[in-house]
């Protein structure tokens with residue numbers, strides 16, 4: 001083809017348009033549909049209308065949001081929570097869907113499980129009734145979250161009406177410094193463009209710093225695209241991607257895999273592809289980050305101080321900053337490294353993969369946590385591998401709890417809540433008011449930074465902690 | 474879904490940016506069936522003294538005027554149910570979370586995007602004259618504020634059609650059944666690896 005140069009997004013989009021209306025709305029074919037316990041509204045809608053699941057073989061149900069972290073014993077103690085887990089199982093069973101339930105050896109957070117099982121592949125369209133579906137874009141898939149009515153639409157038709165989003169390329173060149181991770185990179189992006197900076201856009205992450213990331217790091221970056229308001233985040237598939245996918249459970253095998261790779265190699269953006277917006281960041285400028293407020297856009301280097309609303313010219317903005325500081329219990333000008341914490345949470349679809357647990361364990365090895373904390377691996381396979389490497393012992397010896405896979409304290413609906421007024425160093429993706437529990441205070445950071453905070457009891461620059469350790473030995 | 478054509482109603486201003494769906498509907502209520510009525514859960518944990526939605530001066534408001542990035546965060550459609558069951562039919566803001574805005578349209582809740590200064594001016598008028606009424610004319614795509622000035626707004630034509638006619642998407646999609654079947658057949662040839670093996 002000698003047509004216009006196209007971006008990764010445009011190639012995936014164009015390949016899935018089933019029909020277009022004169023007003024520009026496109027009917028998109030959906031290759032993967034993931035469901036979790038929250039999908040009961042959508043099942044209710046199709047049941048009410050007497051509709052069936054059109055493509056059960058492309059639809060997968062995963063128990064993650066409500067599963068307990070402390071025990072896998074049945075029945076789940078809280079009847080309302082137990083009901084959420086059994087409702088999903090019943091709905092999946094009735095519609096003939098593969099269900100990854102409480103005792104499945106592959107069970108985990110849907111955004112950890114699907115890449116791990118080879119369900120997430122380059123070039124696919126992937127939807128799930130969950131905003132962090134953007135995670136799967138790490139493979140060069142077009143993946144985004146949808147609401148319950150759209151879930152019911154996809155169940156019934158395996159398609160979705162969409163207006164073609166705009167495109168934004170975020171290029172990060174150079175090398176990340178020591179202890180600067182994919183999490184710090186994406187927090188820096190969100191701080192730079194704002195929590196709605198990419199609204200209506202699909203982001204493509206490009207540049208040498210992105211290329212150098214492992215699949216785990218790429219998943220972390222794409223995961224938080226939604227925190228910049230993006231419709232989706234994507235990274236061009238390459239050899240890192242293909243070697244991750246190869247031999248995974250549900251991935252194509254043998255000649256079919258080779259044929260797929262041949263196609264996937266055509267997906268990266270063509271030279272000269274045009275984006276509606278271009279943003280550039282330098283990897284060397286990115287420091288270990290923490291958030292001070294109740295939006296991920298309040299990420300700053302951990303070496304910074306709490307900002308002063310008095311210095312903000314716009315009175316509405318200043319008022320909003322004051323409200324955030326009030327909620328967070330912080331005073332302007334205070335050094336972030338002096339902020340004491342009450343607990344840590346290491347987990348979630350952002351940072352509960354093997355690489356994340358290894359990074360946290362590296363910091364905690366031989367140290368004691370001075371605050372309580374919970375470490376929840378993203379899936380059963382991650383948990384098993386971490387245990388094989390002795391990471392569970394590192395966390396337990398440090399005094400932290402080692403949990404069963406699931407969403408856990410990221411959203412707290414399985415009962416793992418941060419108590420009101422407590423301050424949590426958290427590897428999750430949202431520091432919204434009440435996110436980890438009513439009146440809980442969340443500081444977002446990387447796994448290594450959360451581990452460092454656990455060891456000192458306050459927000460800590462992991463780079464300094466590491467130096468002290470070297471000096472002492 | 475109730476069609477949305479015109480609406481004249483009191484509007485309540487909310488000077489807060491980045492109102493996320495966790496604030497609109499705290500996660501612990503996500504287990505509730507819709508029949509429970511989500512109106513009581515709306516902004517459940519934000520209802521502290523001075524919260525504008527509880528100010529009697531704004532009682533009966535059906536329009537919410539807020540700040541940028543309204544409805545960001547979780548894709549929970551329950552956030553929209555909470556607004557709708559709480560009596561709201563329209564939210565005006567400088568920008569919206571994409572998923573929230575899509576969910577809103579599916580439930581007859583109109584989201585109007587206007588420039589930041591226009592929305593700020595609207596909030597100021599409503600703060601100065603609590604209980605003041607605004608008028609939305611969706612077919613004409615205009616919003617008339619308390620000062621009597623009509624502002625026009627843009628809206629996706631598909632969204633507008635669905636809202637004005639109260640359309641069910643699935644019925645509309647099924648008109649394209651032949652195209653969907655044809656896509657599935659040719660895609661099975663072109664990308665046979667898409668259907669998982671194992």
Ligand code: SF4
Nearest residue numbers: 132348349407410411
């Ligand atoms: S880990 Fe948190 S953000 Fe991720 S899917 Fe679960 S609740 Fe959502």
